[in-house]
Amino acid sequence: MKKLFALLLLPSFAFxxxxxxxxxxxxxxxxxxxxxIYGTNVKNDSAVMVDGNFEFKLPFEKPFLPLFYTEYDRNVKRMYSPFxxxxxxxxEIILSEGDITKGMGSFTVSGLKSAAEYNELRQQQTAVYKKVNDQIAxxxxxxxxxKKNPKSxxxxxxxEKLxxxxxxxxxxxxxxxxxxSYASSLALSSARSTLKTEDMEKLYKLLSxxxxxxxEAKNVADYLNGLKNSAIGxxxxxxxxxxxxxxxxxFSSLKGKYVMIDFWASWCGPCKQSFPHMKEVYAKYKSDKFEIYSISIDKDKAAWLKGLKEQDLPWLQTLDTRNISQSGFAVTGVPTTFLIDPKGKILMKEVGFEPGGNSPLEKKLVELFGAK
Structure with a gap:
């Protein structure tokens, strides 16, 4: 029995x-x-080059996108772009033909096919940004x-249009x-805030x-649905x-009230900056006719709970574990707020939250409830 037990344990190591x-x-x-090296779900680490060679060994559970930069860029060039x-x-992924003076963007990527394809696409996109900047200049x-340019x-x-x-x-x-290619799905998902809706739909249809x-592709589909679901009216x-x-x-339990839905995240600086004034708005208008409802897009529940404790927010809070931010509201950045009427109809959408009290959304609250 002991030998059999030992044999049964072997596959867990093999996989x-x-x-x-x-x-x-x-x-x-x-x-x-x-x-x-760093990134989402990536342990911050470093490798030392020997004769220009370096190597990282990373555990694999699901697709991810580690980011790299060099000590040379940080100390000599005093700037770097994550690679x-x-x-x-x-x-195995091979980064070859790199020139330390030109940075990691000079690498040719080979090995895993999708890694090479993604790098190919990134080079094309980089060329686009240069072309557009040259046209603007x-x-x-x-x-x-x-930013001080009067035509900013x-x-x-x-x-943005170009x-x-x-x-x-x-x-x-x-x-x-x-x-x-997985690179196609990832790139399309990343371009949600850049592309027109009709272009997104055409490109999504090209995916196999x-x-x-x-x-990533499912996120795109959710986003496209969210655009339709979150249209004004x-x-x-x-x-x-x-x-x-x-x-x-x-959400249906709020029927009969005007509701300001606030999408945020614990890592979002502008969200945190908006909360002091949002608390003032809540104190003014909270009643049986008005409520604020915050939905966090955090992926880490512990970070969300910690953020809630730090911010001490007195209104309704939930965690978006069902991708409602995309499928229901097509949120591309936080903070994003929606004003919903008592019948559940979307009246307004704002990206960001104006702390000065002059936003269209807050003016609408004054129109609905009077100045307070």
């Missing part, structure tokens, strides 16, 4: 999976030989990016030629049935989420 990321830089590091490497499955001058609003609007059109073209060509089963579909004390709370 341990990892990804190995190997890289090689050329050039003089000037003694700055570390490469750093993402797409890890879709266990295996040619029209508005070399200091177009200065006009510049940003045109830049970027959306160019990125849409790049993604269309890439997804059409890589319909099965296999790609549509990825978490639409009626909110009932949903149920969990409160801090593990109770189920249904």
């Amino acid at each position: 341990a999976q990892e990804v190995v990321i190997k890289g090689k830089f050329s050039g003089d590091t000037k003694g700055n030989n570390k490469v750093y 993402p490497v797409l890890v879709e499955q266990p295996g 040619a029209k508005f001058g070399p200091t177009w990016y200065d 609003a006009e510049i940003n609007e045109e830049r 970027t959306a059109a160019e990125i849409s073209g790049v993604l269309h060509a890439f997804i059409k030629s890589h319909p099965d 049935p296999k790609a549509k089963q990825t978490e 639409s009626t909110v579909k009932d949903f149920t989420l969990t409160t801090p004390d593990e109770q189920l709370f249904s």
Whole structure:
């Protein structure tokens, strides 16, 4: 029996999976030989280059996107851009032909197919941003990016319009030629706040049935549904989420009240900055006719609970464990607020929360309840 027990334990070790990321830089590091890694669900770590070579071994549970930068960029160039490497499955990823003076963006990526494809797409997107910035600089001058520029609003609007059109073209060509690629699903999901709705729908249709089963593609589908569900004048579909004390709370229980739904997260600085004034708004208007309802998009429940304790928020709180922020409201950033009427109809949406009391949403509250 002891021998049999030992044999039964073996498979649990055999199924341990990892990804190995190997890289090689050329050039003089000037003694700055570390490469750093970080990211969501990635342990902060570093590797020391030996003759330009470095290596990371990471456990694999599900697809993730570790970010890298070098000690050289931090200390010599005094700036760096995070370099993402797409890890879709266990295996080996090779970063080659890197020039330390040009940074990690100079790497050629090979090994796992999806990692190479994602890097190919990133290079195309980087070229788009440069092209658009050059066009903006040619029209508005070399200091177009200065926030004090009197045409700043006009510049940003045109830049966003040009970027959306160019990125849409790049993604269309890439997804059409890589319909099965995890890189296509990830890139489309990441572009939600950039693309027009009609472009998102066309690009989503280009994904293969296999790609549509990825978490990222499902998020895109939820987002597209959310855009329809959260249109001004639409009626909110009932949903149920969990409160801090593990109770189920249904939105329909607020029927008969005006409700300000506030999407936030414990890691969101602007959200925290909005809360002092939001508390003032709550103190003014809380009644049997008005309620604030905050929904956290945190992925980490402990971080959410800690954030709630720190912020001491006196209104309704739940955690979005069902992706309601996407499927119901198409939220692309936090804080985002919605004003809902007593019948559940969406009256207004605001990205951000104006602390000065001059936002359209707060003016609407004055219109509904009078100045207080």
